[in-house]
Amino acid sequence: xxxxxxxxxxxxxxxxxxxxxxxxxxxxxxxxxxxxxxxxxxxxxxxxxxxxxxxxxxxxxxxxxxxxxxxxxxxxxxxxxxxxxxxxxxxxxxxxxxxxxxxxxxxxxxxxxxxxxxxxxxxxxxxxxxxxxxxxxxxxxxxxxxxxxxxxxxxxxxxxxxxxxxxxxxxxxxxxxxxxxxxxxxxxxxxxxxxxxxxxxxxxxxxxxxxxxxxxxxxxxxxxxxxxxxxxxxxxxxxxxxxxxxxxxxxxxxxxxxxxxxxxxxxxxxxxxxxxxxxxxxxxxxxxxxxxxxxxxxxxxxxxxxxxxxxxxxxxxxxxxxxxxxxxxxxxxxxxxxxxxxxxxxxxxxxxxxxxxxxxxxxxxxxxxxxxxxxxx
Amino acid sequence: xxxxxxxxxxxxxxxxxxxxxxxxxxxxxxxxxxxxxxxxxxxxxxxxxxxxxxxxxxxxxxxxxxxxxxxxxxxxxxxxxxxxxxxxxxxxxxxxxxxxxxxxxxxxxxxxxxxxxxxxxxxxxxxxxxxxxxxxxxxxxxxxxxxxxxxxxxxxxxxxxxxxxxxxxxxxxxxxxxxxxxxxxxxxxxxxxxxxxxxxxxxxxxxxxxxxxxxxxxxxxxxxxxxxxxxxxxxxxxxxxxxxxxxxxxxxxxxxxxxxxxxxxxxxxxxxxxxxxxxxxxxxxxxxxxxxxxxxxxxxxxxxxxxxxxxxxxxxxxxxxxxxxxxxxxxxxxxxxxxxxxxxxxxxxxxxxxxxxxxxxxxxxxxxxxxxxxxxx
Numbered sequence: 001x002x003x004x005x006x007x008x009x010x011x012x013x014x015x016x017x018x019x020x021x022x023x024x025x026x027x028x029x030x031x032x033x034x035x036x037x038x039x040x041x042x043x044x045x046x047x048x049x050x051x052x053x054x055x056x057x058x059x060x061x062x063x064x065x066x067x068x069x070x071x072x073x074x075x076x077x078x079x080x081x082x083x084x085x086x087x088x089x090x091x092x093x094x095x096x097x098x099x100x101x102x103x104x105x106x107x108x109x110x111x112x113x114x115x116x117x118x119x120x121x122x123x124x125x126x127x128x129x130x131x132x133x134x135x136x137x138x139x140x141x142x143x144x145x146x147x148x149x150x151x152x153x154x155x156x157x158x159x160x161x162x163x164x165x166x167x168x169x170x171x172x173x174x175x176x177x178x179x180x181x182x183x184x185x186x187x188x189x190x191x192x193x194x195x196x197x198x199x200x201x202x203x204x205x206x207x208x209x210x211x212x213x214x215x216x217x218x219x220x221x222x223x224x225x226x227x228x229x230x231x232x233x234x235x236x237x238x239x240x241x242x243x244x245x246x247x248x249x250x251x252x253x254x255x256x257x258x259x260x261x262x263x264x265x266x267x268x269x270x271x272x273x274x275x276x277x278x279x280x281x282x283x284x285x286x287x288x289x290x291x292x293x294x295x296x297x298x299x300x301x302x303x304x305x306x307x308x309x310x311x312x313x314x315x316x317x318x319x320x321x322x323x324x325x326x327x328x329x330x331x332x333x334x335x336x337x338x339x340x341x342x343x344x345x346x347x348x349x350x351x352x353x354x355x356x357x358x359x360x361x362x363x364x365x366x367x368x369x370x371x372x373x374x375x376x377x
Numbered sequence: 378x379x380x381x382x383x384x385x386x387x388x389x390x391x392x393x394x395x396x397x398x399x400x401x402x403x404x405x406x407x408x409x410x411x412x413x414x415x416x417x418x419x420x421x422x423x424x425x426x427x428x429x430x431x432x433x434x435x436x437x438x439x440x441x442x443x444x445x446x447x448x449x450x451x452x453x454x455x456x457x458x459x460x461x462x463x464x465x466x467x468x469x470x471x472x473x474x475x476x477x478x479x480x481x482x483x484x485x486x487x488x489x490x491x492x493x494x495x496x497x498x499x500x501x502x503x504x505x506x507x508x509x510x511x512x513x514x515x516x517x518x519x520x521x522x523x524x525x526x527x528x529x530x531x532x533x534x535x536x537x538x539x540x541x542x543x544x545x546x547x548x549x550x551x552x553x554x555x556x557x558x559x560x561x562x563x564x565x566x567x568x569x570x571x572x573x574x575x576x577x578x579x580x581x582x583x584x585x586x587x588x589x590x591x592x593x594x595x596x597x598x599x600x601x602x603x604x605x606x607x608x609x610x611x612x613x614x615x616x617x618x619x620x621x622x623x624x625x626x627x628x629x630x631x632x633x634x635x636x637x638x639x640x641x642x643x644x645x646x647x648x649x650x651x652x653x654x655x656x657x658x659x660x661x662x663x664x665x666x667x668x669x670x671x672x673x674x675x676x677x678x679x680x681x682x683x684x685x686x687x688x689x690x691x692x693x694x695x696x697x698x699x700x701x702x703x704x705x706x707x708x709x710x711x712x713x714x715x716x717x718x719x720x721x722x723x724x725x726x727x728x729x730x731x732x733x734x735x736x737x738x739x740x741x742x743x744x745x746x747x748x749x750x751x752x753x754x
Contacts, residue, residue: 021427025434028635036429040420044413050398050713052413054594054640057402057716090468090596091617094631098615129613212632217431219467219596219634236506238475240468241615254471255589257596257634258405263431336427339434 022361025339026169026314027192027213030356035266054259063258067251070265077268077276080201080224087223087243088251088261093119093191093210095241096221097126100163100187100206103243105131106232108160112136114179117144117168118345119189127163134159144171145305150180161185161205167193169352170343172303172311178203185229192313194222196284196355198277205229213313214280214355216264219257271355280355287353287362288312294366300373318348324376325349335368337361399738402716403546403691404569404590407733412643431636435629440639444628447642454645454653457578457601464600464620465628465638470496470568470587472618473598474503477540477564477583480620482508483609485537489513491556494521494545495722496566504540511536521548522682527557538562538582544570546729547720549680549688555580562606569690571599573661573732575654582606590690591657591732593641596634648732657732664730664739665689671743677750695725701753702726712745714738 023030046053049062056063071086080086089095100123101111108131113124115137121144124133134156138148155162162181167174169192178199179186185205194209201207201224211220223243230244239245245253271280292310295301300320303310319328328349329341342348351365400407423430426439433440448463457463466472477500478488485508490501492514498521501510511533515525532539539558544551546569555576556563562582571586578584578601588597600620607621616622622630648657669687672678677697680687696705702718705726709717719725728742 019422019425019427023428023432025437028432028434028632030428030432036421040417043417043420045396048396050396050715051400051407055400055405055407057405058595060402060716091472092467092631095468095615095617098617102615126616129615210632217636218435218632219637238472238479238506238615238618239503240472240475241618254469255405255587255595257637259594259636260596260634338427339437 021333021336021338022357022364023338024351024353024357024361024365026343026350026352027210027354028218029213029352029354031216031263032267032270032356033358035263035270035356038266039263053262056258058252058255058258063262066258066262066265067256070261070268073265073268073272074222077195077271078201078224079198083227084201085225085227085230085243085247087225087246088256089221089223089246090219090240090257092218092221093189093208094122094126096189096208096223097123098129099241099243100161100208101127101130102237102241103233104185104187104206104229105160108158110134110156110159112155112159112162112181112184114148114162114164114175115144116147116165116175117173118170118343119168119191120163120165123163123165123189131160144168145173145309147173147175147309153179155181155184159184161187163187163189165189167311167313169311169314170316170346172305172314172316172350173309174311174313176308185226191221192354193311195271195277195280196313197281211260211264213352214267216267217260220260220264222264267355283355283359284312284353286359287357288315290359290362290366291315291351291353294369298369298373300377301369313354314350314352316342316346316348316350320377322347327376328372331372332365332368335364337365337368340365398710398713398715399734399741400715401728401730401734401738401742403720403727403729404587404731405595406590406729406731408593408640409644409647409733412640412647412733415643416640430639433635435632435635440635443635443639443642444633447638447645450642450645450649451599454572454648455578455601456575460604461578462602462604462607462620462624464602464623465633466598466600466623467596467617467634469595469598470566470585471499471503473566473585473600474500475506476618476620477538477585478504478507479614479618480610481562481564481583481606482537485535487511487533487536489532489536489539489558489561491525491539491541491552492521493524493542493552494550495547495720496545496568497540497542500540500542500566508537521545522550522686524550524552524686530556532558532561536561538564540564540566542566544688544690546688546691547693547723549682549691549693549727550686551688551690553685562603568598569731570688572648572654572657573690574658588637588641590729593644594637597637597641599641644732660732660736661689661730663736664734665692667736667739667743668692668728668730671746675746675750677754678746690731691727691729693719693723693725693727697754699724704753705749708749709742709745712741714742714745717742 110132187206191210195214207224212218342350487509564583568587572591584601589595719727
């Protein structure tokens with residue numbers, strides 16, 4: 001059998017793909033073009049195995065090499081300490097909303113939840129099926145456009161853990177810093193911003209992220225869990241929801257989502273090639289700074305979030321009149337700028353810009369916005 | 378944007394892919410070559426959308442058209458009655474092992490489980506976390522190589538449902554007919570043989586199947602559930618494990634495994650093009666009949682399963698001596714016949730032959746077996 005091994009090629013110019021668009025959707029999201037090219041090249045026959053990655057046994061030497069390398073790259077990029085397990089799991093972040101209380105309550109009756117947007121709201125609703133939830137939020141903040149300041153927090157001393165959503169995709173709000181909760185295990189949903197910045201993993205008990213924004217295709221959720229938090233789940237929870245069972249089987253208690261795992265591995269290689277999380281952070285600042293500046297200097301566009309809490313991933317904005325929304329989205333699409341409609345719960349527009357969004361995508365959006373303002377302002 | 382729409386092409390000859398192998402693994406498994414070619418052609422840019430299917434929002438018009446068409450084709454192929462919901466779910470069959478009792482007990486305390494192999498064994502172990510399990514099995518059948526005859530069944534009159542595994546992949550045993558359980562809801566795991574034969578869906582309460590054998594890539598599990606069984610789940614179960622919530626949201630309570638859904642849709646089109654389930658059944662009979670005949674007429678190879686219960690998907694066999702196993706597997710691989718090692722719990726060899734295994738793959742295997750017997754017999 002002929003051994004064909006391709007490598008990531010530098011092909012980030014839109015010119016070579018006249019048909020491709022800039023996808024500003026909140027997720028699933030754009031993947032790096034080099035990754036997609038490489039995946040296409042080895043689609044039918046991975047490294048001479050004679051089959052596609054999606055046809056391989058998850059227990060084959062070939063797939064095990066992919067799985068092992070992906071975890072090693074993930075650990076290296078995030079500098080994950082040895083006392084943390086990494087799980088490549090299924091069911092998305094919404095499964096984690098139940099798995100966190102089911103595994104972490106360990107006999108306790110309460111958990112602290114920061115409520116700063118739709119996703120933390122969903123997570124705490126799910127937790128209420130299993131325990132008492134102590135909600136920490138800004139009372140005068142119906143629209144959830146800010147994060148409560150530390151001096152206002154009323155944490156429960158008996159809480160099993162403290163939970164927050166690092167970045168809220170709907171209103172475009174992020175925590176300005178890792179909350180200091182002393183010795184209580186800190187849990188975070190980083191679905192929308194994991195791998196977009198370096199941070200200290202050792203501050204956390206559990207970090208989880210659905211893959212479909214910065215990491216890879218849908219169907220995979222990655223969990224980072226401190227080992228001392230394993231082993232406390234009650235026996236009557238589903239096996240697939242038991243972190244300990246998943247950790248003991250190295251995420252192969254059953255057939256994992258192999259193809260999403262593989263593509264995520266290619267994305268990790270791409271991140272390393274770009275310069276790691278420092279580079280991802282620099283790029284995310286460049287993208288979001290440009291767009292916020294364009295919005296702030298215009299009277300036509302508006303973003304309501306306090307600059308202190310503004311997301312670097314999701315930038316919601318309104319136009320001078322809601323009646324222009326449809327026209328804006330439709331004309332943007334003609335310029336190859338798609339999925340700019342805001343979430344149905346808040347309306348307006350939203351530009352989601354994850355790791356794979358090239359700077360020229362944002363430049364093209366800003367030029368279009370300026371042109372649209374001139375024509376409709 | 379240029380509209381590029383490819384179609385399934387008839388390219389089932391191995392000659393055009395000199396490197397490709399015949400994968401006899403139990404799953405993930407081979408996918409039809411025409412499907413893989415089509416998926417490769419539209420990998421970067423699906424139907425002129427300017428992006429890959431795995432980059433699309435699951436709520437976009439493009440993906441919704443894929444999702445809707447896939448469900449329609451699935452319903453058509455299986456002739457699913459209108460009073461059944463079809464769910465495209467995550468977490469594999471192992472999640473269903475918990476979801477079935479959590480959703481179907483509805484206040485009852487017992488369920489009947491046929492134990493005919495490793496997978497029904499796993500399912501009943503999981504169910505024991507949630508209810509009393511009444512096990513129906515052949516007492517004198519440690520190796521689980523047969524299915525209990527109807528006159529020996531001792532069903533519980535108060536059981537919430539009756540559960541069985543239609544095809545057991547490890548020992549290669551299948552139920553010879555749909556068990557008659559009167560009005561009690563019948564639940565079956567068809568992970569390894571759904572879409573390999575026509576059958577009467579209306580005989581069932583719940584049918585589920587992980588995709589990675591006959592349907593598509595890993596990461597997707599399809600559930601067919603009779604509507605009157607919805608709405609009985611207790612409130613304290615995880616939302617993602619609630620069939621009713623999944624049904625109400627049309628399998629989009631959260632981001633579904635979009636790419637596996639899409640590839641499965643292409644496989645369904647391929648099945649229709651081949652002549653539907655009648656054709657799949659004919660092909661599965663042709664493949665398994667040839668291989669069982671080759672085994673039965675040889676003194677070198679042996680299959681222990683009563684012909685009445687022999688699987689049409691998974692054919693385990695032993696060689697004249699266990700010391701030859703490694704040599705057999707290694708030489709088979711040199712002939713492009715891979716993953717023939719039997720499951721570690723039973724040893725020997727196993728040929729899994731799902732829908733996408735071409736007849737010439739089986740012919741090549743049989744020729745190789747005859748040659749190996751001549752040299753080593």
